[in-house]
Amino acid sequence: MDVFLATESERLRSLGFDPDQALAVTATCRDEILAPLRAGVRSHWHRAFDFSSLSGLPLAGVTGAAAVLDHTPQTGQRTQVVVFALPHIGVLSDGTVGQAMRRGRTTPTAACGSLVAAQRWAGETGSLSMDALSIDPDDPEQSLVRQRLIREVPTLAGADLMVVTRRVRELMLRDIVELVDRVADPEATDVAVVSGVLVHATDGDVVEAAPTWLRIAGAEQTASDGGRLPGQLVVDGEALPVSAPEPEVELQ
Numbered sequence: 356m357d358v359f360l361a362t363e364s365e366r367l368r369s370l371g372f373d374p375d376q377a378l379a380v381t382a383t384c385r386d387e388i389l390a391p392l393r394a395g396v397r398s399h400w401h402r403a404f405d406f407s408s409l410s411g412l413p414l415a416g417v418t419g420a421a422a423v424l425d426h427t428p429q430t431g432q433r434t435q436v437v438v439f440a441l442p443h444i445g446v447l448s449d450g451t452v453g454q455a456m457r458r459g460r461t462t463p464t465a466a467c468g469s470l471v472a473a474q475r476w477a478g479e480t481g482s483l484s485m486d487a488l489s490i491d492p493d494d495p496e497q498s499l500v501r502q503r504l505i506r507e508v509p510t511l512a513g514a515d516l517m518v519v520t521r522r523v524r525e526l527m528l529r530d531i532v533e534l535v536d537r538v539a540d541p542e543a544t545d546v547a548v549v550s551g552v553l554v555h556a557t558d559g560d561v562v563e564a565a566p567t568w569l570r571i572a573g574a575e576q577t578a579s580d581g582g583r584l585p586g587q588l589v590v591d592g593e594a595l596p597v598s599a600p601e602p603e604v605e606l607q
């Protein structure tokens with residue numbers, strides 16, 4: 356994970372993103388085992404706006420995104436935002452997926468607990484129940500997670516958790532790009548969204564990296580990962596125009 360953050364941060368700097376000019380955003384699950392990731396982002400990019408939620412989906416929405424834009428430093432001609440968006444999953448030494456050992460505990464517990472709970476809920480209630488459309492006032496954030504997932508992953512209950520987690524990364528990226536389009540003027544603000552799946556393995560945290568999404572000034576500038584032009588949505592290695600319909604990524 357440290358190598359991932361260092362490599363991605365260096366690459367963003369080579370594209371013109373300046374830690375003194377950019378505001379970083381961390382979009383991760385609230386889970387305390389993501390604290391090292393959030394601290395790592397801060398070590399490269401100073402203070403970071405915390406977009407954390409249960410699961411990591413960007414539930415802070417337009418209000419949160421507008422706040423980010425209001426907080427970006429005005430030290431350069433253009434403002435800059437760098438987003439680190441990573442859902443997470445635990446894998447035990449025996450290969451068990453969806454569990455992690457936590458400090459001070461003698462038995463493993465769910466990671467990501469929000470996604471595991473959403474799968475359990477989907478199995479108990481059925482994907483098309485009215486519960487899928489309602490917000491439980493005692494559990495509002497997880498209700499939004501359920502709504503988002505059940506719309507996008509109809510087979511949620513029986514799906515492989517790693518597949519669901521990768522799908523959540525795609526949804527996070529898509530939602531963040533939509534928020535960027537809603538609140539950030541392309542003429543004024545450069546944006547980079549670094550994403551991947553953070554895996555809590557027995558020998559430490561590792562990242563299954565995904566291509567970075569960029570919207571930056573100057574069409575002559577290209578990203579270093581395959582020379583993709585900025586202003587493109589890159590999903591699983593395929594570059595798509597930002598204005599294209601939502602990509603369909605089938606569950607395996």
Ligand SMILES: [Zn+2]
Pocket residue numbers: 384385386409410443466467468469470
């Ligand atoms: Zn989690």
